[in-house]
Amino acid sequence: MRKINRRNFLKVTGVLAAASALAACGGSSTSTAGSTGSTAGSAASADGAKAYNELTVGTDNTDLKADLKFVSHRTDLIEDGTFDGYVAAFQKLYPNITIKYEGITDYANDMTTRLTSNDWGDLCMIPTNIPLTELGDYFEPLCALSDIENEYNFASNRAYNGSVYGIPSTGNAQGIIYNKKVFEAAGITTLPKTPDEFLDDLQKIKDYDPSIDPLYTNYAAGWTMTAWDAYTSGGATGDPNWMNITMPQTKDPFQKGILGADDMGPYAVYYILYEAVKRGLTEADPTTTDWEGSKPRINNGQIGAMVLGSWAIVQMQAAGDHADDIGYMPFPITVKGTQYASAGADYCYGVNKNTTDDKKLAAMLYIKWLTESSNFAYDQGGVPVLKSQEYPDTLKAFDGIDLVEDAPAPAELADLATEVQQEAELMLNADQTHVMRVVEAGINGDETLDDIVADWNAAWDAAVDACAPQ
Structure with missing residues (x-):
């Protein structure tokens, strides 16, 4: 696995905004x-x-x-x-x-x-x-x-x-695409519900057949890395207010144990990615990943799992002769005994x-x-757009899982999430730079996840001080 050079770029874009921008952060x-x-x-x-x-x-x-x-x-x-x-x-x-x-x-x-x-x-x-x-x-x-x-x-x-x-156009439930046949062959009989259970399952796949990439990052595509941010809200917290209301007013939101346990909250999401790369449970060289090529590879059992929204299920099924082998599981985080899944618009x-x-x-x-x-x-x-429409069979594994849609902020906080993210230069769900940094750290070994999280929290805390109501 060769080292990756740090990419120093940031797209100054927004993911949430509304009427009352907060002047403290340069809004209007x-x-x-x-x-x-x-x-x-x-x-x-x-x-x-x-x-x-x-x-x-x-x-x-x-x-x-x-x-x-x-x-x-x-x-x-x-x-x-x-x-x-x-x-x-x-x-x-x-x-x-x-x-x-x-x-x-x-x-x-x-x-x-x-x-x-x-x-x-x-x-x-x-x-x-x-x-x-x-x-x-x-x-x-x-x-x-x-x-x-x-x-x-x-x-x-x-x-x-x-x-x-x-x-x-459709809705996405945020989970993990996986090859059911690969999981079964590796001796995995129960879907994981925690980060460590998932990492253990990836290790079982590697032990079963080293030629299979247990987890495929699709790092080189860039945009695919933003998918990880989508799991840090309702799926990792069980709280529909987290992304737009609570997090923009919270200090150290990326800290391990922010919700009382290490295996829940935003930290747990990036922990899975960091540890998978660090332990060699992903592709050998993320810089050479191929988005289009990954579709037939997971269909044919050469890839165990990919972290993508439910929109990608049909694409993976259609990429080869083994559509029935493609499954979709909830993201492996359990919050105080309950497993949630973030859901939102495509x-x-x-x-x-x-x-x-x-x-x-x-x-x-x-x-x-x-x-x-x-x-x-x-x-x-996908999740249907009309509330009266039926859910597809591809989401059967989500039976009993609480889907959590991010709640919009009230008018007086409508711009806050965007303002804090822009001030902190951490554009969740819009810019891939911070997620790619996690992969790079796992490969290069030049910083730990805790080092990265400390940087994120410092920038976030300063942004909260500048932007959030005091």
């Missing part, structure tokens, strides 16, 4: 995006057009003509024709609306750059590194949050100041605010059809 109580957001909820009805929630797909505007460009991160579904099938089904209702997909591999970075141009297309998956306060700069307000929050899961994910700018559909009115309407109709009629979330093995 008013902004262009904030002003847009404050009136956006009524924008659709102000000019006589229907809001998203008011549209009836298959009845409204069936003679509408529009040519749409849809930019997506799902290059796999573009290449294999899946999206063509959805478009064909939609066109049975709207024959004069054409939709052309464009795929981007390095989606978050490239799409964020494209948004600076007004003519990037008509629909896209909203990059998660766009602060909520800036949504109104790029995207059309679709409806008021209060109009869909009782029917839609994760409705607040891309909402700001009461207006919805993005509709979730990428959300957004409409270009600068496109034409006809294209905006056509885009909303297509989004609503995808969300409510296409079965997309179910087909992709």
Whole structure:
């Protein structure tokens, strides 16, 4: 396993933001995006057009003509024709609306750059590194949050100041993809519920067959490393308020035993990654990992497990002839006797605010059809967007597991999580640098996890002092 050079880069991006920025951290109580957001909820009805929630797909505007460009991160579904099938089904209702997909591999970075141009297309998956306060700069307000929050899961994910700018494409339960056949062959008969049980299972796989990578990090892809942050909230704490309310006001949140025991809380999440790398339970050289190549490898039993959201299940199943061998387990952390799993929205559909009115309407109709009629979330093995829809079979292992969705902060704390993360230069769920540092430390041996956590806590504590209400 060769050493990895430290990557000194940080994307100054936001993951959460809202109306009342805290001046102590350089925010502002008013902004262009904030002003847009404050009136956006009524924008659709102000000019006589229907809001998203008011549209009836298959009845409204069936003679509408529009040519749409849809930019997506799902290059796999573009290449294999899946999206063509959805478009064909939609066109049975709207024959004069054409939709052309464009795929981007390095989606978050490239799409964020494209948004600076007004003519990037008509629909896209909203990059998660766009602060909520800036949504109104790029995207059309679709409806008021209060109009869909009782029917839609994760409705607040891309909402700001009461207006919805993005509709979730599907929901993710945060767990671990694993090869059931590999686990069984290694003598693992019970799914792990704690970090050390999981690490013991990885060792069993290595002992069973050293040619198998027990845990595959997908380090080289970069963006895949941000997945680890998603497990530090509800799944590691059991607290829906942790990420947006409690953590931004808490000193030393990464400290071992912050919740009273070493095997729960954010520390326990990064402990699994650090120890797996340090003990040689991951691929030999993380710098050479291959995201696309990892899919058939786990399908064929050459990889034991990967830490990814439930969105990835179907991709791994489709990558070879052994779909039935792919399983999905809850993340191995138990909080005071109960196992939880974080759940939240995947990428959300957004409409270009600068496109034409006809294209905006056509885009909303297509989004609503995808969300409510296409079965997309179910087909992709995700948590359903509509609360009335069924869960897929791929999430059967989550029976009895409490799913925890991050609660939005109250108005007076709406910007706090973003402000603290930006001040601390620890952009959880948006920047991979800090997670890659954990892998690098496990390989290089030049710092311990406790050293890393001490740095994180020092930066976080200073940010809390600067930003949080005193």
